[in-house]
Structure formats: C-alpha cells, structure tokens
Amino acid sequence: MEAASPTRAIRADARRNRERVLEAARACFAEHGRIAQMDDVARRAGVGVGTVYRHFPDKASLLEALVAERFAQFTALGREALEHEDPWEGFSAWLFACGELQAEDRAFCDSMAAGIEPEVVFEIAERSGLHDVNQRVIDRGRRAGVIRKDARPEDIPVIMGGVAATALSPKAKLGWGWRRHLAIALDGMRAPAQSKLPD
Amino acid sequence: MEAASPTRAIRADARRNRERVLEAARACFAEHGRIAQMDDVARRAGVGVGTVYRHFPDKASLLEALVAERFAQFTALGREALEHEDPWEGFSAWLFACGELQAEDRAFCDSMAAGIEPEVVFEIAERSGLHDVNQRVIDRGRRAGVIRKDARPEDIPVIMGGVAATALSPKAKLGWGWRRHLAIALDGMRAPAQSKLPD
DNA sequence: GACTATACGGAATCGGCGTTCCGGTTGTCA
DNA sequence: TGACAACCGGAACGCCGATTCCGTATAGTC
Numbered sequence: 001m002e003a004a005s006p007t008r009a010i011r012a013d014a015r016r017n018r019e020r021v022l023e024a025a026r027a028c029f030a031e032h033g034r035i036a037q038m039d040d041v042a043r044r045a046g047v048g049v050g051t052v053y054r055h056f057p058d059k060a061s062l063l064e065a066l067v068a069e070r071f072a073q074f075t076a077l078g079r080e081a082l083e084h085e086d087p088w089e090g091f092s093a094w095l096f097a098c099g100e101l102q103a104e105d106r107a108f109c110d111s112m113a114a115g116i117e118p119e120v121v122f123e124i125a126e127r128s129g130l131h132d133v134n135q136r137v138i139d140r141g142r143r144a145g146v147i148r149k150d151a152r153p154e155d156i157p158v159i160m161g162g163v164a165a166t167a168l169s170p171k172a173k174l175g176w177g178w179r180r181h182l183a184i185a186l187d188g189m190r191a192p193a194q195s196k197l198p199d
Numbered sequence: 200m201e202a203a204s205p206t207r208a209i210r211a212d213a214r215r216n217r218e219r220v221l222e223a224a225r226a227c228f229a230e231h232g233r234i235a236q237m238d239d240v241a242r243r244a245g246v247g248v249g250t251v252y253r254h255f256p257d258k259a260s261l262l263e264a265l266v267a268e269r270f271a272q273f274t275a276l277g278r279e280a281l282e283h284e285d286p287w288e289g290f291s292a293w294l295f296a297c298g299e300l301q302a303e304d305r306a307f308c309d310s311m312a313a314g315i316e317p318e319v320v321f322e323i324a325e326r327s328g329l330h331d332v333n334q335r336v337i338d339r340g341r342r343a344g345v346i347r348k349d350a351r352p353e354d355i356p357v358i359m360g361g362v363a364a365t366a367l368s369p370k371a372k373l374g375w376g377w378r379r380h381l382a383i384a385l386d387g388m389r390a391p392a393q394s395k396l397p398d
Numbered sequence: 399g400a401c402t403a404t405a406c407g408g409a410a411t412c413g414g415c416g417t418t419c420c421g422g423t424t425g426t427c428a
Numbered sequence: 429t430g431a432c433a434a435c436c437g438g439a440a441c442g443c444c445g446a447t448t449c450c451g452t453a454t455a456g457t458c
Contacts, residue, residue: 008403008404008455008456008457009456010404011403011404011405011454011455011456012455012456013404013405013406013454013455014404014405014406014455017405017406037444037445037446038445038446038447039408039445039446042407042408047406047407048406048407048408049407049408049446049447049448050405050406050407050408050447050448050449050450051405051406051407053446053447053448054404054405054406057447058446058447059445059446059447112364113312113364113367118368118369119369148386155379155380155383158365158379158380159361159380159383161361161364161365161368162358162360162361162362162364162365162380162384163361164364165311165312165360165361165363165364166357166360166361168312169317169360170317170318177397177398179397179398180354180357180396180397180398181354181357181358181361183387183394183396183397184354184358184384184387184388184396185361185383185384185387186387186394187347187386187387187392187393187394188382188383188384188385188386188387188388189383189387190393190394193386194386194389195382195385195386195389197379197382197383198376198378198379198382199376199378199379207425207426207427207433207434208426209434210424210425210426210433210434210435211425211426212424212425212434212435212436213425213434213435213436216435216436236414236415236416237415237416237417238415238416238438241437241438246436246437247436247437247438248416248417248418248437248438249417249418249419249420249435249436249437249438250435250436250437252416252417252418253434253435253436257416257417258415258416258417399458400457400458401456401457401458402454402455402456402457403454403455403456403457404453404454404455404456405452405453405454405455406451406452406453406454407450407451407452407453408449408450409448409449409450410447410448410449410450411446411447411448411449412445412446412447412448413444413445413446413447414443414444414445414446415442415443415444416441416442416443417440417441417442417443418439418440418441418442419438419439419440419441420437420438420439421436421437422435422436422437423434423435423436423437424433424434424435424436425432425433425434425435426431426432426433426434427430427431427432427433428429428430428431
C-alpha cells in the first residue's frame with residue numbers, strides 16, 4: 001500500500017539536510033536538554049527553521065527521533081551483554097554503559113526522568129526491541145541465580161529512569177554521581193534478595 | 200535589625216488570603232506539577248492573581264514555599280524514625296512514608312526529579328534540618344550493622360529523587376510503582392553490601 | 399538549456415503565561 | 429464615624445519560543 005511514490009526520488013540536498021538537522025539536534029539537546037530551541041538547532045545545522053520543520057513536523061518528533069536512536073544503542077549493547085560469559089557482569093556492565101550514554105544526553109535524561117509522554121517512550125522501546133532485550137537479560141540472570149527471583153524486566157527502565165534523574169543534577173553538589181546510584185540499585189537487584197518486592 | 204514594623208500589624212484578611220493561596224497552590228501544583236498556572240492558583244484560592252503576587256513575589260517563591268513544607272514533613276518524620284527501636288525498620292519505613300507524600304505531589308516530584316535549581320533545593324534541605332536527619336539516620340543504621348558501611352547521607356536524596364521520577368510515570372503502564380523502585384534501592388542500601396560503591 | 403517539482407530561508411504570526419499596574423475596597427485605629 | 433494605609437481584583441502587557449507561510453533557489457529530468 002505504501003508504494004514508493006512514482007515521482008522523482010528524494011532530492012540529494014534534502015537527504016543531506018535531514019542528516020545535518022539530526023546531528024545539530026543531537027548536540028543541542030544533549031547539551032541543554034529539551035529546552036534547547038528549534039532556532040538554535042536550525043542555526044547549528046546551518047539551515048533555516050523552515051527546513052527543520054519540513055523534516056520533522058514538530059519539536060516532539062525531533063526529540064522522539066533522538067530518543068529512538070538512543071534506545072537502538074541500548075538494545076544493541078544489550079544484545080552483546082547477552083553474549084557475556086558472566087550473566088551478572090554482562091548485566092551490570094551493560095547498565096553502566098547505558099548510563100554513560102544517558103549521562104551525556106540531557107534531553108534523554110529529562111525525557112526519561114520527567115517523562116514527557118511516557119506512552120510514546122514505551123512504544124519506542126517496544127519498536128526498538130529494547131523490551132525484548134530487557135526480558136532476556138533478566139531471565140538469563142535469574143536462571144543463573146545472580147539476579148533476584150522476583151525481578152522483572154520493567155524494573156530496568158524504572159531504575160534507569162531514576163539514574164537519569166540523578167545524572168541531571170550538577171555533579172559537583174554533594175559528590176553525587178549517577179554511578180553510585182546505579183551501583184546501589186544493582187546491589188538491590190542481585191540475588192539473594194534481602195526482602196520481598198511489592199506488587 | 201529586622202524589628203517588627205512600628206506601624207499596624209498585618210491585616211487579618213491578608214493573613215487569611217495568604218493561607219488560602221498556599222492551600223490552593225498545594226492542590227494545583229500537586230495535581231498538575233509545576234506547569235500549573237498562577238491564574239489557576241488564584242482562581243482556586245478565590246482571589247485575584249495580584250493577591251497571589253503580593254504574597255509571593257513570583258512563581259518560584261511559591262513553589263519554594265511548598266517544597267519547604269514538604270521537607271519539613273520529611274524532617275519531622277525522620278526524627279520519629281530515629282526513635283524506632285529497630286534501626287532498619289525505622290529507616291525503611293521512613294523512606295516509604297516520605298515516598299507516600301512525594302507520590303501525591305507532582306510538583307514536588309518534578310522539582311526533585313528534573314531538579315530545577317538544585318542549589319535552592321539544597322539550601323532548603325539544609326534549613327529544614329533534613330540533611331542533619333539524613334546524617335543521623337544513616338549513622339545509626341551503619342552502627343547497628345543494618346546499613347552498608349559505605350553508605351552516605353547524600354545517598355538518600357539521590358534515591359528519593361529517583362523514586363520521584365518513577366512516581367511521575369502513569370502508574371498503570373507496566374505495573375511499575377515507586378514502591379517497588381524504593382524497595383530495590385533499599386535492598387541495595389542494606390548490609391551486607393554485595394559490591395563496593397564508587398566514589 | 400529549459401522546466402517544474404522540491405526544498406529552502408527566515409521574517410512574521412500566534413498563543414500561552416508570568417508579571418505588572420492602578421482604580422476601587424476594606425480593615426483598623428483614633 | 430472618619431480617614432488612611434494596606435489590600436484586592438483582574439485587565440492589560442510583554443516576552444518568549446514554536447510554528448507557519450510564501451517568495452526564491454535548485455536538483456533532477458527531457
């Protein structure tokens with residue numbers, strides 16, 4: 001039904017500009033979070049705002065595209081984690097790696113933490129195969145006896161969302177650091193469990 | 200230097216209105232988060248916007264006042280926790296209680312999670328004595344051998360910030376729930392530690 | 399080289415929201 | 429009761445940033 005239009009293909013310059021816009025958006029939003037402005041993205045990309053809007057109907061779509069990229073990375077890393085000989089090491093190193101990517105991306109963090117339109121985020125995670133990977137990683141860990149029995153795949157996004165919130169805080173203050181936060185949560189996920197999880 | 204003005208005392212209606220505004224603000228912001236509008240607060244309080252502004256110079260101040268109230272509650276609960284016979288029970292029940300309060304308050308959650316002006320939040324925590332209580336609760340737990348040795352008082356706000364982020368998500372989705380998140384983190388704080396925390 | 403569908407740029411538009419302002423009201427004190 | 433300072437309401441203002449619009453430029457085709 002969705003046949004390629006019979007007319008001319010997408011113009012080369014259009015394709016190039018789309019790439020530029022995405023790249024500029026990555027940089028702007030990573031640095032300033034979702035408050036970065038469309039005009040800034042356009043300027044950084046060296047195009048007019050109009051062009052940005054031709055490629056992405058609105059700001060939300062642009063942000064979405066970026067989140068999708070990140071999720072794809074997480075998924076890829078997760079697949080590798082499944083190959084790791086030590087299920088626990090694979091699991092924890094994976095989350096630290098995702099944390100590293102997150103921490104560099106303010107917009108991603110506040111999308112996750114303050115969770116604008118979680119429905120959409122959920123769908124993207126589904127589409128990118130992230131849910132599936134979460135499921136497998138948790139299963140593997142539980143079977144190996146290194147992850148607590150009552151752990152669930154959804155615990156991963158919950159934890160990472162929390163870590164994202166921490167990553168948003170100015171690092172200096174209190175000497176926090178998302179790594180410490182993640183380390184605590186990971187200990188909480190480890191078998192043997194010290195308590196029973198609600199739900 | 201800050202002597203009471205020698206002129207008439209604050210008018211009774213002014214005091215009453217201030218209270219109304221605070222109450223309305225509590226309700227509006229709790230429900231909609233910090234995006235709730237000043238006009239809504241005013242309407243709900245049954246006063247004009249001007250009145251809101253006479254009592255609080257700007258939106259930030261109003262939010263701040265509310266956050267301060269919350270922190271004061273946390274502090275009070277924390278002091279009670281210190282009296283609990285079981286240091287672990289005192290600690291964990293305390294955080295669940297705080298979570299309960301948080302979860303009902305969207306504005307508080309997004310202040311904590313997306314952390315607008317963390318400097319200010321920090322200062323309020325200091326003033327309300329929350330930092331002090333955190334310190335004591337952790338110390339007590341560590342001495343009793345129920346909290347991991349490498350835990351630090353700052354881990355508490357970090358964890359609760361993460362929980363706040365979770366509380367912001369629509370509960371239905373994925374069957375999450377901040378309680379589960381907190382439970383995991385608490386297990387991570389418990390002695391004996393399974394790993395060494397970074398930093 | 400001529401032609402046209404596509405793209406482009408960026409000024410102008412539009413809507414939302416915090417904040418200000420001032421004429422009118424009301425509590426308080428003598 | 430009168431006078432005045434303290435308050436009040438809410439219309440109007442100003443800023444800011446997303447989005448639109450349209451005249452112009454250009455890739456791709458014949």
